[in-house]
Amino acid sequence: MKTLKCEKLKSAEDAIQWIKNGDRLLVGGFGLCGTPFTLIDTITESDHARELTIISNNLGEAGKGLGKLLISKHIKKAIGSYFTSNRDAVKAWKSGELEIELIPQGTLAEAIRAGGAGIAGFYTKTAVGTKLAEGREEREFDGDRYLFVRGIKANVALIKAEKADTMGNLIYSKTARNFNPMMATAADLVIAEVDEIxxxxxxxxxxxxxxxxxxxxxxxxxxYEKIGGEYIERNR
Known part of the structure; x- marks a missing residue:
């Protein structure tokens, strides 16, 4: 495949140099769908960025996607909705090696959207009266209780798109779109992994x-090569 001239194009190794120790990273994906595998693998192989806070729906699966970054001890804290699909995440949390902050999925999406829109926070009914509400600000509107949620922003967003044009405009593949577009609005620096330019x-x-x-x-x-809708790592 011919690679067109694109001023924003960098190698994965050069791109991750912008990530620093202790950074907050927004990482696209739902399960393994829409995950920037190449960028994640490259960070895993590097030693310069650790103690990371990862904001993502989940931490991939055992040994896949963000699951690799967990095993390599790059992650200090995970903020997201669904971590039990990765047994390594549960094990790391139980042993005290990983901090976890649970956010309901819709609330997570809205918090990222708010962060990208410059909205400091919002009120939602979701999680009122549960353990997730403990220690959180509450207000009553029209007789109903609401929790205050801060908008989410990060130092860097790692997102996955299907294609970019040479200016950097992005399109996505069906449900692989998931959190990626809103994450692109909510970080100081956005690194987009694409299959084609x-x-x-x-x-x-x-x-x-x-x-x-x-x-x-x-x-x-x-x-990675896309085969039957699934990304398979190429032999290297």
Whole structure:
């Protein structure tokens, strides 16, 4: 596949140099769908960025996606909705090696959207009266109780798109879109992993989900091949 000239294109190794120890990272994906595997693997192989706080729906699966980053001891804290699909995450939390902050899935999505929109926080009924409400600010509106939730922002967002054009406009593949577009609005630096780079003008304006102005760095996926809708790691 021909790689077109793109000023934002960098190698994965160069791109992750922008991630620092202790950074907050927004990482796209739902299960393993829409996960920036190449970027995650490259961080796993590096020693320069540890003590990371990962904000993502889940921590991949055992030995896959963010599950690799957990095993390599790069993650200090995970903020998300669903961690029990990865037995390593449960084990690390039980042993005190991993901090976990649970946020209901819809609340997580709205908190990221709010962060990207410059909204400091919002009130929601979700989790009122549960353990997740303990120690949280509550207010009553029209006779109902609501919890206050801060908007979420991060130092860096690692997102996964299907294609970028040479300016950095992004389109996504079906449900692999998930959290990725909103994460692209809520970080100081956005690194987008894509399967293909195409010429400007290839996309119709209505197809573009993430405009190029949100994207700082593009990395081409050169480690995984999509077979039958699933990404399989190539032999290296």
């Amino acid at each position: 195409v010429e400007v003008g290839t996309f119709e304006a209505e197809q573009i989900v993430t405009p190029h102005s949100y994207v700082d760095i593009i990395v081409l996926n050169d480690r």
